[in-house]
Amino acid sequence: MEALRVLELYSGIGGMHHALRESCIPAQVVAAIDVNTVANEVYKYNFPHTQLLAKTIEGITLEEFDSLSFNMILMSPPCQPFTRIGLQGDMSDPRTNSFLYILDVLPRLQKLPKYILLENVKGFEVSSTRDLLIRTIENCGFQYQEFLLSPTSLGIPNSRLRYFLIAKLQSEPLPFQTPGQVLVEFPRMESEHPQKYRIDTENKAKVKKIEPNTCFESSTHCSGKDAILFKLETAEEIDRKYQQDSDLSVQMLENFLEDDIDMNQYFLPPKSLLRYALLLDIVKPTCRRSTCFTKGLRISTNLLPICHKKKR
Template sequence: METLRVLELYSGIGGMHYALKECGIPFQVVAAIDINPTANQVYRLNFPNTPLWNKTIEGITLDDFNKLSFDMILMSPPCQPFTRIGLQRDTADPRTKSFLYILDILPRLCKRPHFILLENVKGFESSSAREYLVKTLMECGYTFQELMVSPTSVGIPNSRLRYFLIAKLSEKKVLDAFSHPAESDSPEKPTVSSPCQPEEEIQRHHVLYKLDTALDVQRKTNQNSDLSVRQIQDFLDPHTDTNMGQFLLPPKMLLRYALILDIVRPTCRRSVCFTKGYGRYVEGTGSVLQCCMETEMECVFRGLDQCSEEEKVQRLMTLKLRYFTPREVANLMGFPQSFSFPEHISAKQQYKVMGNSLNVVVVARLLQLLLS
């Protein structure tokens, strides 16, 4: 196979670049483009020989794009206009300006790229931006496949459901090669490749302990019983014990947020999505790890509301709850051991840029699929 010339838009910390390396194809990233200064520092450290453009995409002319003569576009446009917890302003959000500019440029390129891969959050699939994307691709002669994929589909114990579109200038349809596919020939509805477990109707709203209902407990039990997914302990940093103190949740945070923490053990086969707020905020930002295996979580939480604050802290501290380290989050997102951060970048900044990134293994599998 000839060396692919790849344009990496919204390059972030280099997740797409690592996915290219992971899938084993000959390639050259002709330009990586991003305006986030922290992400660019991380990218430059890991890929010092790749041209990195610190400029807005809409500031790049058609002539500049044509000079790059690329065969593939990889892109992960800003997700804020489409995320379920945001305002969902869609194309009215100024942060979609660069993406709309790309769609305007694509039909006018001297040589259209043979391959395109796009990643975004769940919510993009029902957006006006997605409709404009699909319309543009069809007018330009692309065939494409849309999928909703979570890392659990490739055996990684982390839920990070994302929208993907893979497209090529070809008559042949791109086929799905992930676990648990839901067959769909229609481009109007993305394929969901991580099936939902059936819901139990009995006692589904009855809180057992913590804030977990019988349904929550059953869902987590089902996830932890899926042997196609690896255990959390396979992704932990063996050197964390020496500096674990800085990642332990402090007493004040335990008191305030204990009931809403998503707690996992090293033997679990599940964790929730890590967001850019991990390490700063608690609710919905990612799982925390229980380090003391001798303590039963259920015993700690049962009757906790009847204890004094001092007793609550004493109980909760026995679990030894800590944040996953940035290295461990990187492991769960499929980044190789060679990936690293500049020494001066703080843990909070590392969490933030990781939360804006993507799962390398999922993208690598999609690239193999696209190029097969």
């Protein structure tokens, strides 16, 4: 197989590049593009031999794009215009401009890429920007499939639901392609019930139905959990977490923790702990779940008790 020539847009610290390496697919990232100076420094450290363009995407001309001779695009456009807790400015948000520029340039390339992989937040799938993306790639002759996936689908103990689109330049549909549908699990070709993995994007107000939890009435392993409501959580929410920690297809957090490090630098100051204690998702190294690990989302940060150190 001839090595792919990959263009990495919104490259950040190189997450897409690293995933590409992990896939073992023969590929070369011919250029990475990002304007964040700090992220670019990390990217250069991680991938010192990759051409890194520290400029805006809108500042790259059609001719410059053509000169890169890429046949695959990896990209994670800014997510702020589509987040569920944000203003959801969509196409009116200036941070969408660079992506709109990409959609304008794509049909005018001398040679279209063979593959496209795009990642964004949940919410993008019901945006006008997504609709424009779909119209653009359809007009260019791409076959595509959309997904809403979380790392837990890969056995990684982190819940971070994200939108993904894969597109391939070909006339025949993808083997697992379901037009107008977003897959919520990886496709299983042998499945006799394909509807199980779909959600309807036409009804944008539809949400997944959650059946009433009857665990506390019928299961002995849940005995006592409904007697205590911890951190203002419902008994159903507590049971959901217990079920996640019992899912053996997902690894434990301890498999991702470093050994022999000074934990003092990670302690929460008493002021923050008192303020956010009822909102923190507290987990142990033996848990098989976690939420965001970002500095800005303190209410989602996970606190790992140091009394449960990793043992080998």
